[in-house]
Amino acid sequence: MKINHVKVEKGIRVSEIVERFSETAFNARRLGIAGKIWKEMMKEDSFIFMTLAGAMIPAGMREVVRGVMENGFVNSLVLTGANFVHEVCEALGYSHIIGSAISDDVELADKGISRIYDVFIETSAFEAIERFFMETFKELSGNYSSFEIVWEIGKRLENSFLSFAYENKIPIFCPTLHDSIAGLHLMLYGKNVFLDYSKDLKLLLDLCSQKKKMGIVIIGGGVPKNFALQAMLLAEGFDYAIQITTDSPHYGGLSGATLEEAKSWCKLKIDSKAVTVYCDATIALPLLYAYLLD
Amino acid sequence: MKINHVKVEKGIRVSEIVERFSETAFNARRLGIAGKIWKEMMKEDSFIFMTLAGAMIPAGMREVVRGVMENGFVNSLVLTGANFVHEVCEALGYSHIIGSAISDDVELADKGISRIYDVFIETSAFEAIERFFMETFKELSGNYSSFEIVWEIGKRLENSFLSFAYENKIPIFCPTLHDSIAGLHLMLYGKNVFLDYSKDLKLLLDLCSQKKKMGIVIIGGGVPKNFALQAMLLAEGFDYAIQITTDSPHYGGLSGATLEEAKSWCKLKIDSKAVTVYCDATIALPLLYAYLLD
Amino acid sequence: MKINHVKVEKGIRVSEIVERFSETAFNARRLGIAGKIWKEMMKEDSFIFMTLAGAMIPAGMREVVRGVMENGFVNSLVLTGANFVHEVCEALGYSHIIGSAISDDVELADKGISRIYDVFIETSAFEAIERFFMETFKELSGNYSSFEIVWEIGKRLENSFLSFAYENKIPIFCPTLHDSIAGLHLMLYGKNVFLDYSKDLKLLLDLCSQKKKMGIVIIGGGVPKNFALQAMLLAEGFDYAIQITTDSPHYGGLSGATLEEAKSWCKLKIDSKAVTVYCDATIALPLLYAYLLD
């Protein structure tokens, strides 16, 4: 089939350009194919995991994450402790600030500003988070999976995909909860709380073993990617997989590992449909979301 | 200013999402800012160069390149010999083919198919190109700059940004013309043609010395980037610069060099507005073009 | 100071060339500076953490990890579950195999071979690992931190840095133990074992609060990097930091985040000595180890 040179006219919609990308090349094509695969996942009524690494929430993606969840484009989330904590921060009304990647970090430290590449966040936000976590964790007692703790937090918030998940009993796994500010506060204030990841694993395995098409959308790599893929070692493998990453395969790490490699582990079915988009997810994910909405 | 989490609604236009990206972070923000800078370039009636490295034409971007030129979003082009040759190929009616990056290259070689990552092109196309260049170069005699040779080619084509450039006397510099299949054919068949880059440099310097705002849009790095930036060593520097690249600064090469570094060389004015977008240009350039159209 | 062009003579030792790299540029200089900083860490009798992400053990680095530990170049390790599991695999006598990154993964799956980029591992190895973990986890009961479980495993192995750590009570934190094959087996067979990361956090905080110079060597990013750096939010920050990574800062993720950014969080002291080497750790780490030995 011929390369179809992408045409762009005045007022073109995101969904139109993403559709056209699928007949070009390189990562534009990969993005277009990702859109088609995700759409097929939906058509096939698949159960879809989305894994979320990287600082997507500080980067301004919380409405997108909420949107894909509210529209049923994903059925479960696996996110890092950092994304969890920064979502709580936003839900509590403490915004992230447009900063600069070229900053004097010593000066920022003096001012009580922490930097996430070109995003700033003030100490006051972390103080509010600590108060919130302290009060919450003091109320809890017993064994909790990470998704139950996320629900407990969601129950106490509004206008967040965390509260939406709680209300709709959507499991949000946070396998690095202990490796986050929330984890530090859990240790300090959750004297009666026992974080039991084996409960997460059990639910994850149940979800991975459903008798329906299984799909996964991997944003960045890290533990969320491994956590969701690895569960398939005890199940039948994903039918669909989309990976959005800026890591390269040729350095040998899991975050950059190809989805083909995942087939050798049977984490993906050998006849699964899979594509990797090498692009900053802050660009690629909103485009895919807009594509799915139309 | 607060991070403004990007909202996406049904039917959202590309121009709207790019606009919203400018209040997020990472490369979404960089893309949004690139759109604003390019728009300001236009508003200020700047003279705008676009440099084009990478295999953008094989990748399906020829209509986009043509569009930015026809709409006056760029006033001069600096492209690689490869992009020049592959545009000639398309204009002659020989399309690039949707291939796969996972291919048996020995088998492809046997079949007479050449691979450009996930794009294929057949030997027959190169035979047509050779016939065309042979006939053309045999007709020419004398000293030619690369932009004059590009015009001579454009004069003999239709439905191409090369013919548009010829008809409208838009200079398209091709500083690596000799390092391309066209260069090989020029050596073989252009016995009376002398490729004189000093004529390119002279025009380039004149264009860089105009008494108006100067802007540059750098797609990829390589010679096109250096060729256009370096001319400013003999002029006053660019007022605006946009760079779309997937190269990293920390390996020290020019292709990944930051636009800040260019200020130390006075290739950019110290008060110039500049932004680098770390993204595959097959995604970023069409989005920026759509943004400018609205 | 002038760039001192690196001289290479017959029989040059690794330690000599790394020393000379420090007066060149780009990542050769960064590597040379990393050597000097690590040497100073030793001279100042610092307590040194090494974090280990990426598939370093499958890649043939187990003797290097063991060597830096046995020579006292590091005092504590923070590693991924994957590196832990693959070290157990090697210690049990099941070797990783030299494979190829260009493989038919469906065929590998049929043969029961799992691929880690250009490394292969056979199903039989995983069966041995499962037997070993099953027996071990059935013997354990009670609350265990990850470093205690690592010691329990080390106690049952020979010729491994895990056994060396057990014998010498060197803490090896494994904050993603639950996100590994070991984690799956712990859930399946460790009915009486509770993995309690809060015990890891407590020891980690104690270690970070020692009244001596604190240093960190970060291999790759991920949870190990964040786990060790974040503990310093409750302490005074590292005095020395070396980071070896192939991730880029400009995509905004933590794995690629600069050590300067870490200063804004006070994870590094504002006057700390820090350097990032952008290089595959399979090359950089053995070179640094050889440098320290001399």
Add this chain to the structure above:
Amino acid sequence: MKINHVKVEKGIRVSEIVERFSETAFNARRLGIAGKIWKEMMKEDSFIFMTLAGAMIPAGMREVVRGVMENGFVNSLVLTGANFVHEVCEALGYSHIIGSAISDDVELADKGISRIYDVFIETSAFEAIERFFMETFKELSGNYSSFEIVWEIGKRLENSFLSFAYENKIPIFCPTLHDSIAGLHLMLYGKNVFLDYSKDLKLLLDLCSQKKKMGIVIIGGGVPKNFALQAMLLAEGFDYAIQITTDSPHYGGLSGATLEEAKSWCKLKIDSKAVTVYCDATIALPLLYAYLLD
């Protein structure tokens, strides 16, 4: 074959560790294999091109480039205009300076310091280069290939691989000479000099058509890579190829293109031995040079 975990003992030589790398994985293995392939190139008495992009000379690699040439490890060089100009700069006694990648470029511009990532160079150096080129180019008249101009320059210098090349009639192609400061000076002062790349192409094709094993060592990508590989479209292809790059294949550009892809173009023979090392060449090249010396 099993992964052979790299052992490092006190006083280990570079050649020993590179040898051992070949039985590990990822880029350490690639580096080790590169050493073996280069050694075989020598054993087979191959004619070896080395292409040199990136700012290798400013980065402190001029002695290494000179060494590989003097030792006969390469028989011809294809370098960028930038590497050529900066070598002239060093040969004239104007050193590059150890700078910092984190600099205020506006302040540097004021001080007359130009930055190349973490290397500085002062205006005085460029003034000396201009005087030298002016005097030289005024003396020349007629048609010159780039390698002839390089020889003319080498004739007027000492203690440089340029003078060594002149004395030993080693062809150094500089296909981007016109796209460099030397090119600007050639236009300004070389009124009677015609830069005729067709003469370069003719010699290059003759060299590529020799009846012996042909090898290539590609440092970085860009025009030097394409210039040397493309010549093989009119010859039989390389028997051996080593590529050291930090570019990725998945963005579709030539600089990151795999050597497998080059086989589909018949630029490499289908049974050629080829390896790509993904590593900063400031680290990898000196290590390979040391390996060959032993």
